[in-house]
Amino acid sequence: MKACIFHGPGNLTVEELPTPTPGPGEVLIQAQAASLCFSDIRVYKGEKAANPGVVIGHEAAGVVVQVGRGVTKVREGDVVAVCPVVACGRCYFCVRGKQNRCVNRWTLGYQGNGALAEYILAPEPLVSQGHLLKTPPTMPADLAAMVEPFACALYSLEVCRVQHGGTLAIIGSGPMGLIHLLIARAIGCATIVISDPMEERLAIAQELGATTTVNPTRNDLQKTVLELTDGLGVDAAIISVGNVAAIQAGLRVVRKQGFVNIFGGLPPGSVLPLDPNLVHYDELFLTGTQNAPTDQYARAVLMLASIPQARRLITHRFSIADAPKAFESRMAMNGLKAMIDF
Numbered sequence: 001m002k003a004c005i006f007h008g009p010g011n012l013t014v015e016e017l018p019t020p021t022p023g024p025g026e027v028l029i030q031a032q033a034a035s036l037c038f039s040d041i042r043v044y045k046g047e048k049a050a051n052p053g054v055v056i057g058h059e060a061a062g063v064v065v066q067v068g069r070g071v072t073k074v075r076e077g078d079v080v081a082v083c084p085v086v087a088c089g090r091c092y093f094c095v096r097g098k099q100n101r102c103v104n105r106w107t108l109g110y111q112g113n114g115a116l117a118e119y120i121l122a123p124e125p126l127v128s129q130g131h132l133l134k135t136p137p138t139m140p141a142d143l144a145a146m147v148e149p150f151a152c153a154l155y156s157l158e159v160c161r162v163q164h165g166g167t168l169a170i171i172g173s174g175p176m177g178l179i180h181l182l183i184a185r186a187i188g189c190a191t192i193v194i195s196d197p198m199e200e201r202l203a204i205a206q207e208l209g210a211t212t213t214v215n216p217t218r219n220d221l222q223k224t225v226l227e228l229t230d231g232l233g234v235d236a237a238i239i240s241v242g243n244v245a246a247i248q249a250g251l252r253v254v255r256k257q258g259f260v261n262i263f264g265g266l267p268p269g270s271v272l273p274l275d276p277n278l279v280h281y282d283e284l285f286l287t288g289t290q291n292a293p294t295d296q297y298a299r300a301v302l303m304l305a306s307i308p309q310a311r312r313l314i315t316h317r318f319s320i321a322d323a324p325k326a327f328e329s330r331m332a333m334n335g336l337k338a339m340i341d342f
């Protein structure tokens with residue numbers, strides 16, 4: 001099988017590997033679609049750790065072609081989206097339904113072989129924890145591959161208690177910012193302000209239902225948000241870009257008792273200068289989310305079926321043989337989601 005292997009920052013190769021055979025509890029999936037995530041790009045850039053020699057990528061959908069002894073959760077022929085989190089099911093966090101914070105966690109595409117391969121071997125704990133999610137027959141494979149980012153954004157919005165009729169600011173109109181926007185629309189957020197310095201990204205945000213778009217190089221985000229919210233600020237700000245200035249911008253646009261979620265990872269060594277009195281007197285919640293528990297994955301599958309416009313985010317398509325070109329394209333900030341079709 002062809003697979004895209006990460007050897008170190010800036011070093012990816014497409015190689016021929018033996019197709020794995022599932023052992024007890026394991027499942028072999030024939031890939032149908034895999035999408036690139038900005039965290040894969042961060043691995044490629046050397047900002048985020050992954051083991052050299054692994055198959056990179058963690059957003060995938062495919063068909064179950066072989067199941068190991070004892071597998072009961074899926075059967076041959078099932079089409080599944082993959083949650084790449086391998087959780088133990090026994091630790092403090094797992095037993096409380098927070099599989100994404102499992103103390104024994106490892107993740108496909110980082111510590112074990114991931115999504116950018118013609119076949120994916122799902123390990124036993126991933127299968128037994130319900131992290132192969134059956135998708136409806138009507139769902140296209142490329143949409144199913146995006147269950148992972150949708151689960152992450154759904155979790156992010158739920159941690160921030162975003163609700164119907166609420167107000168939201170999204171800083172960063174890249175793929176993850178736009179996915180937050182699509183879900184916030186589906187939840188019924190009344191005001192969704194999205195900010196990005198790239199005009200073409202703001203145009204897509206407008207098309208996908210943002211109520212206001214702001215280019216912070218031309219307009220003052222804080223002023224715009226305060227005008228739209230009777231001077232209060234928004235209920236929550238999602239920081240969907242990895243820089244300190246964006247977090248500071250988020251802190252300036254939320255209302256008292258509002259949430260600021262650091263959704264995007266930052267380059268190592270980043271330091272946030274913070275006025276603690278702002279958090280104290282305004283009773284702000286400054287939080288972070290990373291990946292998502294099983295619950296949000298299960299609901300992301302159901303939710304995505306009703307958000308077909310999510311496919312608008314797919315702007316580039318590549319074959320597995322050209323997977324390194326997909327990384328170069330995303331590094332150059334071309335378009336939004338890059339999809340590998342099998």
Ligand SMILES: [Zn+2]
Pocket residue numbers: 036037038039058059148149
């Ligand atoms: Zn992802």
Ligand SMILES: [Zn+2]
Pocket residue numbers: 087088089090091092093094095101102103104105
């Ligand atoms: Zn655990």
